[in-house]
Amino acid sequence: MRIKKRSFFELFFPLMLIAFIGQGTRFVDFLVSSNLRWLLLLLLFGYLLSKKKLLRGVNNYLLLILLPYLVWCILTATWSQVFWLSFMKSGMFFVVVIALVSAGVEWVRRYGWVRCLDCLFWVLVVALLSAFFGIGSSGSIDSMGTVQLYEGLSGNANTLGFLLALAFPFLLWRLYYYWSRLASRCLYGGLLGLDLFFLFKTFARGDTLIVLCILLAFLMSFQLRKQLTWILSGALLLLLLCFLAQPLIVSMVTAHFYKQGARTDDVLSSRQKVWQVSYEQAVKGGWFGGGFGATIGDNTFVLRHLAVGSYGREKGNSQLAIIEETGVVGLLFYAMLLITFFFQAIRYYRSLEGSEKVMLGIVLGSLVGLLVDSIHEGWWDAPASSEAMCFWTLFGVVIGLINLKKRKVRCYGCTSV
Numbered sequence: 001m002r003i004k005k006r007s008f009f010e011l012f013f014p015l016m017l018i019a020f021i022g023q024g025t026r027f028v029d030f031l032v033s034s035n036l037r038w039l040l041l042l043l044l045f046g047y048l049l050s051k052k053k054l055l056r057g058v059n060n061y062l063l064l065i066l067l068p069y070l071v072w073c074i075l076t077a078t079w080s081q082v083f084w085l086s087f088m089k090s091g092m093f094f095v096v097v098i099a100l101v102s103a104g105v106e107w108v109r110r111y112g113w114v115r116c117l118d119c120l121f122w123v124l125v126v127a128l129l130s131a132f133f134g135i136g137s138s139g140s141i142d143s144m145g146t147v148q149l150y151e152g153l154s155g156n157a158n159t160l161g162f163l164l165a166l167a168f169p170f171l172l173w174r175l176y177y178y179w180s181r182l183a184s185r186c187l188y189g190g191l192l193g194l195d196l197f198f199l200f201k202t203f204a205r206g207d208t209l210i211v212l213c214i215l216l217a218f219l220m221s222f223q224l225r226k227q228l229t230w231i232l233s234g235a236l237l238l239l240l241l242c243f244l245a246q247p248l249i250v251s252m253v254t255a256h257f258y259k260q261g262a263r264t265d266d267v268l269s270s271r272q273k274v275w276q277v278s279y280e281q282a283v284k285g286g287w288f289g290g291g292f293g294a295t296i297g298d299n300t301f302v303l304r305h306l307a308v309g310s311y312g313r314e315k316g317n318s319q320l321a322i323i324e325e326t327g328v329v330g331l332l333f334y335a336m337l338l339i340t341f342f343f344q345a346i347r348y349y350r351s352l353e354g355s356e357k358v359m360l361g362i363v364l365g366s367l368v369g370l371l372v373d374s375i376h377e378g379w380w381d382a383p384a385s386s387e388a389m390c391f392w393t394l395f396g397v398v399i400g401l402i403n404l405k406k407r408k409v410r411c412y413g414c415t416s417v
Contacts, residue, residue: 080291104396
């Protein structure tokens with residue numbers, strides 16, 4: 001039996017990702033400290049730099065927006081009331097974006113479109129281990145009144161929910177791609193069902209929304225006849241899961257009423273107070289903002305072991321946080337970057353057929369789900385957040401997929417001459 005030799009990049013990149021994304025789970029925290037993960041990121045950055053792979057393959061249209069945006073974020077530190085916080089966070093934002101986008105592009109270049117989600121393998125492992133081994137643990141349940149939110153070994157129900165939501169596209173793709181193999185179909189179908197079951201137990205509404213975005217993009221990637229087939233199959237699976245999780249659904253409804261204080265007229269009332277403060281702060285941010293990572297009016301930042309400690313507040317909305325920190329100018333950069341990226345990605349998506357289109361649909365659905373999640377979670381300007389690490393990696397993966405087609409066209413042109 002021949003053992004396949006794996007490169008440093010193939011082994012290191014997924015481990016570096018889980019060092020960030022898995023922070024909060026007991027065994028990841030035990031193995032990787034919050035400071036060590038930054039050293040791992042810098043090692044990845046240095047490796048890509050030494051191989052001349054930084055931003056290689058990113059087209060000029062995106063670079064003309066991305067690089068000025070990153071520079072602008074760093075410049076805001078010069079007028080920030082917490083200079084060192086803004087300087088460090090914007091500097092690490094620069095490193096995170098460039099390293100992860102470059103790594104995503106390189107991953108696809110090396111391993112192709114079929115394996116482009118394999119970089120999330122350890123996310124699946126950590127998510128399911130945290131969910132399974134949390135069963136029966138006294139610290140795995142967070143009580144909210146009469147409702148019990150399941151958090152496994154992650155220490156937080158939303159943390160576990162995000163890990164499970166991020167494992168979902170990997171499992172969905174594997175189930176689809178290996179559908180013709182009975183053993184693989186049973187394996188990935190069973191794991192997918194467990195993933196959704198534990199996700200329901202967390203009551204993580206934002207993470208459930210990410211999964212729904214992925215499912216919608218997945219179904220849109222088929223021809224109409226196949227779409228109907230998958231919709232019916234998905235509906236039957238959902239009914240089965242609802243039957244198995246009936247007590248959870250009852251608790252979820254109870255949780256909703258508990259969070260809303262028995263009010264039924266406003267689903268978003270739990271976020272309104274946070275959004276109101278963020279809106280007022282965004283107005284203060286004006287055109288140029290108060291500094292990357294800063295909270296306008298709060299000068300109490302003290303650096304302790306590369307951590308911001310208790311500084312700041314929950315901002316609850318990425319777009320309002322962007323205005324508060326980097327101003328309307330920062331929001332314009334943000335909008336132009338996303339519009340340019342999705343214009344290119346959707347144009348490429350529409351040119352595909354079959355399995356390649358399904359794969360890209362799953363990845364784009366994940367990105368859209370993360371952006372929808374950013375409406376009620378202020379993760380965009382948090383470079384160490386799980387959402388940011390995932391978003392910029394998949395951002396690079398999409399660019400890598402687009403480059404694959406360009407390379408095929410060039411190769412076809414060479415052979416046809």
